[in-house]
Structures are given as structure tokens and as C-alpha cells.
Amino acid sequence: MTTxxxxxxxxxxxxxxxxxxxxxxxxxxxxxxxxxxxxISSTLLWTRSLADLRANAPFQRIRFNWLLLLQILAVLAxxxxxxxxxxxxxxxxxxxxxxxIDRSASMGATEATDEQGVxxxxxxxxxxxxxxxxxxxxxxxxxxxxxxxNASDVMVVAFGTRAEIRAPFTDSIATLEAxxxxxxxxxxxxxxxxxxxxxxAFTSNLDRDDARGERADANIESEALPTIELYSDGRITDxxxxxxxxxxxxxxxxxxxxxxxxxxxAISAERPPDAPDRIQVxxxxxxxxxxxxxxxxxxxxxxxxxxxxxxxxxxxxxxELDGAFVPGRAQVTFRPIEQPSNAAIEIAIVEDDxxxxxxxxxxxxxxxxxxxxxxxxxxxxxxxxxxxGLPIERFNSMDTASFDTAVATNALGAFDVIVLDGVTPKAxxxxxxxxxxxxxxxxxxxxxxxxxxxxxxFVREEHPIxxxxxxxxLFIGKATAIQxxxxxxxxxxxxxxxxxxxxxxxxxxxxxxAFDPLDSNWPFQRSFVNFVAxxxxxxxxxxxxxxxxxxxxxxxxSMRLPAGSQEIVVFAPNGTETKxxxxxxxxxxxxxxxxxxxxxxxxxxxxxxxxxxxxFAVNITDAAESRIAPLPELALGNAQVQGISVASTRRGALWxxxxxxxxxxxxxxxxxxxxxVRV
Amino acid sequence: MSSTKAPRKLDELxxxxxxxxxxxxxxxxxxxxxxxxxxxxxxxxxxxxxxFADFRPYVHGxxxxxxxxxxxGRLDRLFLKMFLEEEDLSLIIALDTSASMRVGNPxxxxxxxxxxxxxxxxxxVNQHRVSLVGFSGGRIERASNLRGRRKAAEVAHWxxxxxxxxxxxxxxxxxxxxxxxxxxxxMIALSDFLFPEGFEKGLSMVAGRGYDLFAxxxxxxxxxxxxxxGGVAGDLLxxxxxxxxxxxxxxxxxxxxxxxxxLDRLCGSLRHYCTRRDIxxxxxxxxxxxxxxxxxxxxxxxxxx
Numbered sequence: 001m002t003t004x005x006x007x008x009x010x011x012x013x014x015x016x017x018x019x020x021x022x023x024x025x026x027x028x029x030x031x032x033x034x035x036x037x038x039x040i041s042s043t044l045l046w047t048r049s050l051a052d053l054r055a056n057a058p059f060q061r062i063r064f065n066w067l068l069l070l071q072i073l074a075v076l077a078x079x080x081x082x083x084x085x086x087x088x089x090x091x092x093x094x095x096x097x098x099x100x101i102d103r104s105a106s107m108g109a110t111e112a113t114d115e116q117g118v119x120x121x122x123x124x125x126x127x128x129x130x131x132x133x134x135x136x137x138x139x140x141x142x143x144x145x146x147x148x149x150n151a152s153d154v155m156v157v158a159f160g161t162r163a164e165i166r167a168p169f170t171d172s173i174a175t176l177e178a179x180x181x182x183x184x185x186x187x188x189x190x191x192x193x194x195x196x197x198x199x200x201a202f203t204s205n206l207d208r209d210d211a212r213g214e215r216a217d218a219n220i221e222s223e224a225l226p227t228i229e230l231y232s233d234g235r236i237t238d239x240x241x242x243x244x245x246x247x248x249x250x251x252x253x254x255x256x257x258x259x260x261x262x263x264x265x266a267i268s269a270e271r272p273p274d275a276p277d278r279i280q281v282x283x284x285x286x287x288x289x290x291x292x293x294x295x296x297x298x299x300x301x302x303x304x305x306x307x308x309x310x311x312x313x314x315x316x317x318x319x320e321l322d323g324a325f326v327p328g329r330a331q332v333t334f335r336p337i338e339q340p341s342n343a344a345i346e347i348a349i350v351e352d353d354x355x356x357x358x359x360x361x362x363x364x365x366x367x368x369x370x371x372x373x374x375x376x377x378x379x380x381x382x383x384x385x386x387x388x389g390l391p392i393e394r395f396n397s398m399d400t401a402s403f404d405t406a407v408a409t410n411a412l413g414a415f416d417v418i419v420l421d422g423v424t425p426k427a428x429x430x431x432x433x434x435x436x437x438x439x440x441x442x443x444x445x446x447x448x449x450x451x452x453x454x455x456x457x458f459v460r461e462e463h464p465i466x467x468x469x470x471x472x473x474l475f476i477g478k479a480t481a482i483q484x485x486x487x488x489x490x491x492x493x494x495x496x497x498x499x500x501x502x503x504x505x506x507x508x509x510x511x512x513x514a515f516d517p518l519d520s521n522w523p524f525q526r527s528f529v530n531f532v533a534x535x536x537x538x539x540x541x542x543x544x545x546x547x548x549x550x551x552x553x554x555x556x557x558s559m560r561l562p563a564g565s566q567e568i569v570v571f572a573p574n575g576t577e578t579k580x581x582x583x584x585x586x587x588x589x590x591x592x593x594x595x596x597x598x599x600x601x602x603x604x605x606x607x608x609x610x611x612x613x614x615x616f617a618v619n620i621t622d623a624a625e626s627r628i629a630p631l632p633e634l635a636l637g638n639a640q641v642q643g644i645s646v647a648s649t650r651r652g653a654l655w656x657x658x659x660x661x662x663x664x665x666x667x668x669x670x671x672x673x674x675x676x677v678r679v
Numbered sequence: 680m681s682s683t684k685a686p687r688k689l690d691e692l693x694x695x696x697x698x699x700x701x702x703x704x705x706x707x708x709x710x711x712x713x714x715x716x717x718x719x720x721x722x723x724x725x726x727x728x729x730x731f732a733d734f735r736p737y738v739h740g741x742x743x744x745x746x747x748x749x750x751x752g753r754l755d756r757l758f759l760k761m762f763l764e765e766e767d768l769s770l771i772i773a774l775d776t777s778a779s780m781r782v783g784n785p786x787x788x789x790x791x792x793x794x795x796x797x798x799x800x801x802x803x804v805n806q807h808r809v810s811l812v813g814f815s816g817g818r819i820e821r822a823s824n825l826r827g828r829r830k831a832a833e834v835a836h837w838x839x840x841x842x843x844x845x846x847x848x849x850x851x852x853x854x855x856x857x858x859x860x861x862x863x864x865x866m867i868a869l870s871d872f873l874f875p876e877g878f879e880k881g882l883s884m885v886a887g888r889g890y891d892l893f894a895x896x897x898x899x900x901x902x903x904x905x906x907x908x909g910g911v912a913g914d915l916l917x918x919x920x921x922x923x924x925x926x927x928x929x930x931x932x933x934x935x936x937x938x939x940x941x942l943d944r945l946c947g948s949l950r951h952y953c954t955r956r957d958i959x960x961x962x963x964x965x966x967x968x969x970x971x972x973x974x975x976x977x978x979x980x981x982x983x984x
Binding site: 034036037038039041042043044045046047238675 | 779919922928941
């Protein structure tokens with residue numbers, strides 16, 4: 001049940017009026033009426049009728065009178081109206097307020113009714129409801145108050161994965177409303193920490209301006225801490241890490257009621273090694289509602305529907321085990337489809353539900369292509385044997401001297417991936433390298449000794465080369481101690497330094513394993529086979545890596561285009577176009593990606609006559625966003641905050657009704673008085 | 680209180696013009712009572728008046744003066760002529776002299792005095808035995824057995840000597856009247872009948888004792904309708920003229936409505952009580968001229984003819 005609380009915009013004005021009129025009014029009723037004495041034959045026929053409408057002598061014991069009651073009620077009603085009550089329960093006006101508006105993916109859920117079941121004129125997104133409620137709140141804080149002595153300053157922050165200040169502290173309604181109207185929906189996940197930090201930082205800055213260095217910090221903190229008003233469905237991933245400071249107040253305006261939602265949480269589209277002209281598509285579905293769902297999936301290739309599941313797919317209901325939410329899951333495998341060329345694969349749930357954005361997922365598959373691999377090795381046989389077993393187009397091997405010669409003559413262009421197994425060539429040419437043991441001669445990477453008896457402490461498991469390659473039982477007897485600069489990404493780290501690093505600079509993609517596999521127990525583990533196969537595949541398709549990997553909403557995108565590319569434009573699914581500039585080597589950065597779906601990068605390559613296109617997919621894979629049932633209360637790190645429905649906060653001002661009631665009481669009092677005095 | 684000027688002599692109680700008109704009327708009793716003295720009122724009894732009633736055979740001992748000798752001459756038998764006896768009538772006028780009568784304009788007490796004077800005058804000129812009883816505070820004062828026109832001045836003096844004061848104590852007063860042997864006859868009670876203790880017990884003291892009772896309820900116009908000139912309005916402290924009890928009122932339509940309801944209820948219950956006991960009840964507003972009342976209303980109601 002939603003409780004209706006009342007906020008008072010100008011309570012002091014109401015209290016002053018009430019006190020200044022009520023006391024004299026009651027005092028007047030202590031005055032007694034000096035009645036005219038009249039002798040009559042008998043009082044037998046007269047009843048006591050005390051309607052003291054006038055008073056002209058002190059004093060008497062106060063007696064009940066309907067007029068007195070009506071006058072007190074009228075004064076109280078007018079005083080209450082002057083205090084300008086509003087039904088919302090979000091605290092009084094005045095002071096600083098930070099409106100945090102959640103624009104994450106779950107706020108794109110469509111609502112047909114409010115919490116009381118009243119249907120909207122048309123289905124509305126939660127973000128729109130939040131924006132409307134925030135604007136109502138603005139008017140209450142800044143625009144609605146007569147006699148308001150408390151000026152409010154309001155700041156608007158929109159947040160998803162990242163937070164953005166839409167309007168700094170101001171009391172301009174127009175500025176703030178424009179800022180709120182300008183908030184666009186995103187498909188990002190929800191993180192509030194940055195938004196809170198922004199709000200606090202802004203407040204602290206203002207304090208420093210105001211404080212003139214005279215006030216104590218404690219005073220500054222207690223007086224200046226803003227009221228944080230959060231408009232969200234409460235599905236915030238980092239909520240438990242948030243702790244309110246002493247005196248800080250968080251008001252949670254709960255948005256939305258819908259909880260039914262199924263989502264495509266993962267998509268995988270790969271070419272089977274034995275049939276590279278085909279694409280095998282896997283999808284993972286999740287049901288975030290507490291009742292089972294059956295859905296129909298369709299598979300589209302480059303926008304054309306190629307398959308639809310013949311039978312509805314049953315997804316179990318979500319469950320809560322020991323307080324942990326476990327969504328219902330289902331896995332779907334489509335038959336391999338013939339597609340030798342590159343393709344954008346989209347899996348979509350046909351049925352409508354609360355959140356459409358997570359009902360589809362896209363993957364971009366590179367064209368069918370088999371790799372040519374060059375092995376440059378010494379005495380190691382493990383890697384070589386393993387490579388010979390991989391389904392690759394061409395496998396060559398040579399020794400270090402031959403490799404140096406080939407480098408000198410620039411005769412290595414035919415190989416997609418070069419594997420250096422324990423050798424140190426004199427130089428490397430641009431290309432893609434998988435290096436074991438001895439450090440390669442590249443800038444930014446230096447060896448300074450040997451580490452012994454190591455085990456991995458950190459592994460970037462989400463990297464494609466670690467797919468199905470668990471390193472939990474890896475033990476390394478001896479590894480090269482290396483130092484890598486920022487151009488390298490550390491993929492595995494031991495207690496004393498990096499063990500596997502990767503470099504993805506445009507001219508050279510390189511994965512370096514800083515130990516000889518034979519100095520570890522890795523060759524005896526299945527993960528080693530998977531790792532090598534993943535690494536060859538990853539490096540061999542390095543240019544397509546982004547497309548294959550996909551991007552999460554909120555992430556920035558980096559991509560390598562042919563050096564010298566111009567007129568580069570990124571097209572997002574929501575129709576926005578962004579022009580970007582490439583560096584000298586053809587690298588571009590764009591982002592963060594706001595919405596899910598297939599993004600398109602168009603560019604004009606050097607000496608090309610037609611514009612080329614590259615695709616990359618942005619998919620919502622955050623289960624927290626797919627769980628759209630709004631949270632009734634927020635569990636912060638140090639507090640519980642009960643949510644207030646925006647439907648109730650939008651009921652608006654109560655004071656006109658109170659004022660009307662007061663005027664009606666005055667009319668009633670006048671009528672009663674006239675009835676009394678009319679003879 | 681009253682603003683009516685109090686009369687000081689007979690002429691002010693009963694002027695000669697009305698007096699001459701009253702000479703022609705008489706008090707009527709619905710009952711025939713036996714009188715004490717020969718009067719001008721026909722009695723059931725055969726007597727010595729000049730009005731012939733019947734014959735009867737002579738018996739021994741009859742007064743020979745009443746033998747009809749003409750019949751004896753024709754029939755040779757003795758018959759005695761019988762004449763209607765003319766007896767006097769006892770007229771008792773009970774006047775409420777409590778303080779509650781000193782109210783209104785015209786004053787209820789002065790009006791009652793004039794009315795009592797007029798009624799007594801009618802009784803006197805018709806040779807009735809007129810008794811006047813004033814009651815207040817449980818006590819009675821009386822002037823009994825007055826007869827003949829010459830007693831009018833005495834009646835007037837008695838009335839002029841009365842002044843309204845104290846409570847009425849109606850029951851006690853009527854008990855005294857009922858037990859005082861003033862002869863049965865017509866009793867006319869002049870009062871406002873606004874008794875805190877009620878009128879029932881007081882009337883019952885005289886109603887069953889053979890009186891032909893008339894209850895004239897004398898009410899000032901301001902009592903009948905408090906909104907009339909000189910009535911009540913505004914915020915008042917009403918003081919009971921008898922008990923000095925005070926009632927704070929603010930005169931409102933609602934209060935007036937309640938007042939009228941109570942007055943109607945009181946008059947209605949008095950009328951009902953009187954009807955059941957063969958008492959004539961009549962509400963008399965003091966704005967009604969005494970002459971009109973005497974010559975028209977009371978004749979219509981059968982008290983006078």
C-alpha cells in the first residue's frame with residue numbers, strides 16, 4: 001500500500017498566520033455579551049439560546065458555539081493552505097536538491113498503467129514517467145510556492161553506466177526542464193556511484209565558494225548536503241556500495257510496475273571448423289519474471305528472417321534462493337545456416353514484453369576464412385605439434401635465421417599469424433604474433449630477470465583467448481620477468497608481474513606468454529589446447545575482433561581502419577550519426593555506445609572509390625537490467641530507503657483543496673450567522 | 680414591563696359609554712343554580728315573582744293569597760296560582776394579581792381589571808351576587824356578595840387597590856376559592872395561565888364543584904408574538920417577573936419558532952383540559968378592546984347575553 005505523505009512548502013507562513021489569528025479569535029470568544037435585561041411575564045416558554053454573535057464585555061468562561069468551531073476550522077484551513085501542502089512525502093522545499101534520473105536500459109520498459117492501475121493514455125516508458133515526475137517536482141520546488149522564503153537550488157544528473165550532469169545547481173525552471181527533456185534513453189547498465197560522487201563534488205565546490213574559509217567543515221557538511229532525489233526503478237548494480245553520509249538524505253521515487261520480461265542474454269555466432277561456410281548460432285534466454293514464459297525466437301541475417309523456432313521455447317520462472325535472484329534460463333541452438341560472407345546475425349524474441357531493448361541480440365560474423373600460420377621455433381615441440389593439429393589453411397615452419405632473412409626481405413605478408421616459440425628474432429615486421437618464452441624485440445616490452453614458482457593471481461577471463469581455458473590449476477616453474485608499457489594489456493598476472501600480455505596496436509597484434517609452456521604444467525591441461533586455438537583464431541581475425549566480440553552499452557569503441565581513411569561516420573541504431581577522426585594509423589575511438597543494436601561505421605579508404613562499411617554489435621547482457629520489476633525499497637550500504645511511487649508524487653498540490661475547504665467553511669459560517677441573526 | 684397607564688378611578692376602569700351599553704346585557708349561566716336571595720334570575724323553584732308558571736290544586740295550609748278566585752268562580756274548586764321564583768346568581772370573578780400579569784402593552788393586568796370591572800358591573804346591575812377574588816402568591820383577597828348598581832364603586836375601589844406582585848401559586852389560590860363558600864354560580868377566571876407548576880391542579884380545585892367556569896386566558900400581544908413592537912429582539916437577559924429567574928437568549932428565528940411551539944402547546948393543552956371538564960376557555964389578547972370583547976365575543980361564547 002502506498003502511503004501518502006504531505007510536504008509543506010511554506011510551513012512557517014502558515015504557522016505564523018494560524019498563530020496570529022487563532023489566538024485572538026479564541027480570546028474574543030472569552031469576551032461575554034452584555035445582554036439587555038428584559039422582564040417578561042414568564043420564562044416558562046423560553047429556552048436558553050446562547051448564540052453570542054457579538055461580545056462587548058470581559059470575561060466569561062468559554063462556551064461551545066458552532067460559530068466558534070467553524071471560525072477555528074476556517075482559520076486552520078486557510079493557515080494550512082498558506083503552508084501549501086503537497087501530497088508527495090519527499091521533504092520540504094528549500095535547500096539543494098539533486099535530481100538523479102536513471103536512463104539505463106531497464107528505464108526503457110514500457111508501462112501501460114500506474115501503480116493504482118489507472119491506464120495511461122498511451123504506453124509510456126519509465127524514463128518518460130521519471131522525467132514527467134521530475135518536472136512536477138521542479139515546479140513544486142521552484143515554481144509553486146507563494147510566500148516561500150526558502151529558495152531551492154536544483155541540479156539534474158542523468159546516469160546509466162556513466163553519469164552526466166545535465167544541469168548544475170540553478171533555480172531556473174526553464175533551464176532545468178530543458179535539461180530533463182534532453183535526457184535520452186540508453187541501454188546502459190545502472191551504476192549510481194559516479195552520479196552520487198558528482199552531486200557531492202558539486203555541493204562541496206559550492207560550499208568552498210560560500211564558506212570564505214571561516215566555517216568549520218562539520219557545519220559545511222550538515223548544512224550543505226543536498227537532498228538526493230532518485231528517479232529510478234531501483235535496479236542499480238552498485239547500490240550496496242553506496243553509503244549515505246550523516247545528514248545526507250536520499251528520496252527514492254519509484255518508477256514503473258511492470259515485471260514481466262524475457263531477454264536474449266547472450267548470442268554466439270561461429271563458423272564450425274569443419275564447415276567454415278556455415279554459421280552456427282547459439283542464444284541464451286533469461287526470464288526475469290516469477291512466472292514461466294514461452295517465447296518464439298526468430299533468426300535474421302542482415303535483416304532478413306532466416307529461421308523461426310518451430311515450437312515456443314519454454315523459459316522457467318525466476319526463483320529466489322536465500323535472497324539471491326536466479327532468473328529462469330533457456331538455451332537455444334539454431335541449425336547452421338549457409339553464409340560464406342560476413343553477416344549481421346540477429347536473434348529476437350517475437351512476443352512483446354516490458355522491455356523491448358533486451359529482446360534481441362546481434363552478432364557480426366566475419367567472412368569464412370582459413371588462416372595461414374608460420375611457426376618459428378627452437379627445441380619446443382609441444383606448440384608445433386599442437387598447431388599442426390589445428391584446422392588451418394597453411395602451416396609453415398622455419399628457424400630463427402630463416403625468419404630474420406624473411407623479415408629483411410619482407411617475405412612474411414602471406415601469413416596471418418606467426419608463432420614464435422622460445423626464439424628471439426632480430427626484429428619484427430607489422431603482423432600478428434603469438435610469442436612463447438623469450439621476449440620479442442618490440443618497443444615497450446623489456447625483460448629484467450627470471451621469476452620462479454608462480455601461479456596466476458589475476459586472469460582476464462572475459463578475453464576471447466581464455467574462452468574454455470580455465471587456468472585455475474596452472475603452475476609455472478620459471479617465467480621471464482617482464483615490464484610492459486601502457487600499450488600492452490595484461491591478460492594474466494602472477495604475484496610478481498605480468499605473465500601474459502597482449503598488444504593490439506594497429507600495425508602489430510601480439511600476444512606474449514612470458515614463460516615456456518614446458519616450464520609449467522600447462523601442456524598437460526586441456527586449457528592449453530583451447531588457449532592456443534583461441535589465440536590463433538583471435539590473432540588471425542584481429543581486424544574482425546571487435547565485430548566478433550561485441551560491445552556492451554556504455555563502453556567506448558576502438559577500431560582500426562585502413563590508415564588514411566576519411567569521412568568516417570558511426571551510425572547508431574537510434575538514428576544518430578557521429579563523425580569521427582582516425583589517427584595516422586587508422587585507429588578510431590567512439591563512444592560510449594548508448595543504445596543496443598547493430599552499429600555501422602562507414603568510411604572512405606585511401607584510393608577507394610566507394611565507401612566501405614564495418615559493423616559492430618552492442619548487446620545488453622546485464623541480467624540486472626533485464627530484471628525490470630521495480631524495487632520497493634533500496635538497500636544501501638548503511639540504510640534502507642523506502643520508495644515513493646511517482647504516481648503518488650504526481651498528485652500535485654493539496655493546498656488549493658484546503659483553501660477551497662476553508663472558503664466553504666467561511667460560507668457555512670456566514671450562512672449560520674445570518675440564520676442566527678435574522679428575526 | 681408594561682407601559683400602560685394605570686387607572687385611578689372608576690371612570691378609567693369603565694367609562695360611562697360602555698357602562699350604558701352593559702346595562703342591557705346579563706350574565707348567562709349554562710347551569711341553573713339556586714340562589715340565596717330573590718333576584719332577577721329565573722329559578723327552577725316556584726316562587727313569588729310576577730311571572731306565572733302553573734296551577735295546582737289547593738291543599739290545606741296554602742297561602743290563600745295565591746288562590747285563583749276566577750277559576751273558583753267558574754269551577755267551584757280551589758286552585759292555587761304558581762309563579763316562577765326569581766333568584767339571584769353568584770358571579771365570582773377570579774383575577775390573577777401575580778406579577779406575570781404586569782407585562783405587555785396593553786398591560787395584561789390593567790386589561791384584566793377593566794374586564795373584571797365590566798363583568799362585575801354586568802353582574803351588579805342584574806342583581807347578582809358578585810364576588811371578586813384576587814389571587815397571588817398562594818393567597819387570595821376577596822370582596823364578596825356585592826349586589827346592586829351602587830356597589831360598582833366599591834368594586835372599582837377594590838380593583839384599583841390591587842397591584843400585581845409575587846407569584847401566582849394558582850393551585851393554592853384555587854383551593855382556597857373552592858373551599859370558601861361564596862355560593863355556586865358562574866366563575867370567571869382571568870389569568871395568563873402561565874404557571875410554572877401548571878394549571879391542571881388549580882383548575883381541578885374548582886372545576887368539579889358546581890361552578891359554571893370560564894377560563895379567560897389574558898395574553899399581551901407581545902406574549903402571543905414576541906416580535907411585535909415592544910417584544911424581544913437581539914441578545915437579551917430575560918427575567919421572570921415572578922421568580923426572577925434569568926434566561927440568556929439570543930433571539931433567533933429558531934428560538935422564536937420554539938417559543939411559538941411551546942405557547943401553542945400550552946394553549947392547546949389548556950383548551951383540551953377545559954373542554955373535557957366543561958370549562959369554557961378563551962384566549963383574549965389585550966389588544967382586543969374590552970367593549971368588543973364584552974359585547975361581541977363573550978356573547979358569542981355564551982357568557983353574556
